[in-house]
Amino acid sequence: MQTKALTAMLSVLALAGCDGVLIGGHAPDRVSNAKGGINCGNNVCSGKESCVNCPADCGECPELVVKAGPAPSPDAGGVLSPPPPPPPVFNVTFDNREHDAAYTEGYLEEDFGLQVPYISGDLRTRKEGSNGYLQVTYPANAIGGASGPTFMIPFGNSYEELWLKYRVRFDDDFQFKLGGKLPGLCGGSCPSGAQGNLDGFSARGMWVCWSSAHPCGAGTGNATQYLYYPAQFLAGLTYGEEMFYQVDGSDQAFDRGNWHTVIHHIKMNDSQLPTNSGKLEVWFDDNKVLSKSNFVWRVDGRSYGIDALAFSTFFGGNTMDWAPSTPQHAHFDDFYLTTQALK
Numbered sequence: 355m356q357t358k359a360l361t362a363m364l365s366v367l368a369l370a371g372c373d374g375v376l377i378g379g380h381a382p383d384r385v386s387n388a389k390g391g392i393n394c395g396n397n398v399c400s401g402k403e404s405c406v407n408c409p410a411d412c413g414e415c416p417e418l419v420v421k422a423g424p425a426p427s428p429d430a431g432g433v434l435s436p437p438p439p440p441p442p443v444f445n446v447t448f449d450n451r452e453h454d455a456a457y458t459e460g461y462l463e464e465d466f467g468l469q470v471p472y473i474s475g476d477l478r479t480r481k482e483g484s485n486g487y488l489q490v491t492y493p494a495n496a497i498g499g500a501s502g503p504t505f506m507i508p509f510g511n512s513y514e515e516l517w518l519k520y521r522v523r524f525d526d527d528f529q530f531k532l533g534g535k536l537p538g539l540c541g542g543s544c545p546s547g548a549q550g551n552l553d554g555f556s557a558r559g560m561w562v563c564w565s566s567a568h569p570c571g572a573g574t575g576n577a578t579q580y581l582y583y584p585a586q587f588l589a590g591l592t593y594g595e596e597m598f599y600q601v602d603g604s605d606q607a608f609d610r611g612n613w614h615t616v617i618h619h620i621k622m623n624d625s626q627l628p629t630n631s632g633k634l635e636v637w638f639d640d641n642k643v644l645s646k647s648n649f650v651w652r653v654d655g656r657s658y659g660i661d662a663l664a665f666s667t668f669f670g671g672n673t674m675d676w677a678p679s680t681p682q683h684a685h686f687d688d689f690y691l692t693t694q695a696l697k
Contacts, residue, residue, distance in 0.1 A: 443509060443516070443691040444468065448486035451479035457488060466689075468507055473665075475503025480685070487523075487687035490667055492534075497677045498547075502534075502668030506544065509691075512659035515621040517697075519690040522559075526611040529678040530575035532564040534669040537686070538579070539620055541651070542658030546666065550587035550594070555651050557581050557634065558664055559616060560596065561608050564671070568598055574607040577638055579618075584653045599636060599643035606638050613687075614639055617696055622651050622659050629654055637697055663691070 393400075394408035405415035446465045451457070457477035463469055476491035492502050518539055524530075535558050542554025561575030562568065568576050577599040586595050599606040608614055616638055623632030632649035635642065652658060667684065670676045690696075 439694050440692075443513075443693070444689065445691075446689040448479050448488055448687060449484060451481075451486050453479070453481040453486075455479050462507070466507055468510060470505060470507055473503065473505050474499070475505075475667075477503060485687070487521075487685045490684050490686065492669055492678060492682040492684070494680050495674070495677050497670035497672065497674065498668055500668075501670065501677065502666075504546075504664075504666045504668060506540075507663040507665055509660075509662060512541070512661050513622075513693065514659050515693060516619075516660045517692050517695060518618040518620075518663070519615065519688070519696055521613050521615050521687045522608070523613045523685040523687075524575075524608060524610050525683045528573075528610050528682055528684070529680070530561055530563050530570060530573075530608075531669060531678055532671055532676045533560060533562040533575065534671075534676070535560050535580060535666050536616075537663060537665050537667060539618055539660050539662070540664045541622075541661045542656065544662060544664060545582040545587075546594075546664070548592050548672075550582045550591070552584050552587060552653055553656065554658060555581070555583040556594070556664055557583075557618065557620060558666055559618075562596055562598070564676075565596075568605050571607065574609045576605045576607050577614075577616075577643070579634070579636055579644055581634075583649075583651060585650055597644055597646075599638045601641050601643060606641065606643050613685075619695075619697070620651070620660055623649065625652060625657050626654060635697075642697070663689075 394403060395410050397411055399408065399412035403411055405412045409415070444466045448465070451461065451465075455478060457473075457479050459470060459473050461479075462473055476493070478489045478491070480487055480489045490502055493500070498504075516539060520537065522536065538556065538558030540554065540556035540558075543551055544554050544556050545551055546556055546558075558580045560578045560580040562578050563570035563575055565576075570576055579597045579599070580594045581597065582594045617636065619633070619635040621631075621633040623629045629650050629652070630648040632651045634644065634646040634649050636644035667686075669678060669682075
């Protein structure tokens with residue numbers, strides 16, 4: 355019915371236009387055009403008169419509405435519901451895993467929905483009631499890749515902006531020593547191990563106790579972001595840069611026996627000049643502890659984005675005074691990665 359009405363209306367408009375009658379606005383009260391069959395104002399709608407060229411005789415035109423598609427459905431309260439957000443890249447709780455079971459490559463691919471080249475380290479799933487989590491064991495007298503898992507979880511896509519959230523807990527008797535690495539996002543070559551370059555970046559977490567400027571309290575490890583990025587490489591720095599988590603100038607720290615929640619937000623800078631439009635933000639236990647704007651994650655001409663989760667957690671440092679004297683344990687849970695803002 356709407357299609358027929360629209361066709362009829364367009365036909366009327368075409369006829370009126372051919373007769374040189376003004377289309378749009380209101381027609382004058384009296385128009386006489388005997389040749390065109392128009393005698394507007396005689397209270398008779400006839401000939402080529404219509405609501406368009408003679409509303410005085412034919413009446414005002416009805417409002418014509420052409421629908422482009424179905425309207426959004428209101429919710430129970432009569433308010434239009436916004437479209438649902440896109441699903442997360444992954445949301446991993448480990449609740450479906452058995453207690454004290456080895457965490458295999460197959461389990462990881464099932465949970466994260468992503469393929470991995472390999473996994474490393476002593477990983478086991480544990481349970482406290484219905485809550486599952488992942489336990490990492492760090493062997494005694496070891497540092498670097500020999501002391502914990504160091505593998506990548508590629509996303510299969512390259513993203514311009516991502517939010518990563520996870521929880522971590524250290525055992526009640528954990529030896530923080532001089533420091534160690536924690537998981538974080540990376541892209542391109544995902545540099546690490548004093549091998550910075552211009553073809554990628556990495557932004558892992560870390561606990562740090564080696565710095566005299568940032569001493570650790572008893573049973574704690576200062577929380578930081580550990581970065582490899584182009585400016586750090588161009589400055590000739592061999593190792594990554596540590597950015598300490600702070601609130602009002604006070605260092606924030608991991609302690610023993612308690613769960614801590616970290617959120618990493620990375621936005622890539624434009625790949626063409628000017629390139630300083632990137633962003634790094636971190637929240638630690640609901641406090642914003644790091645914020646860097648105008649950050650350069652890639653230099654002009656590079657096209658990589660945020661490509662992978664670096665599941666990298668170990669003691670070190672590159673000297674044995676970073677190593678624990680006995681086996682140590684940390685627990686990880688609730689890995690959540692999304693393109694939607696978490697804060």
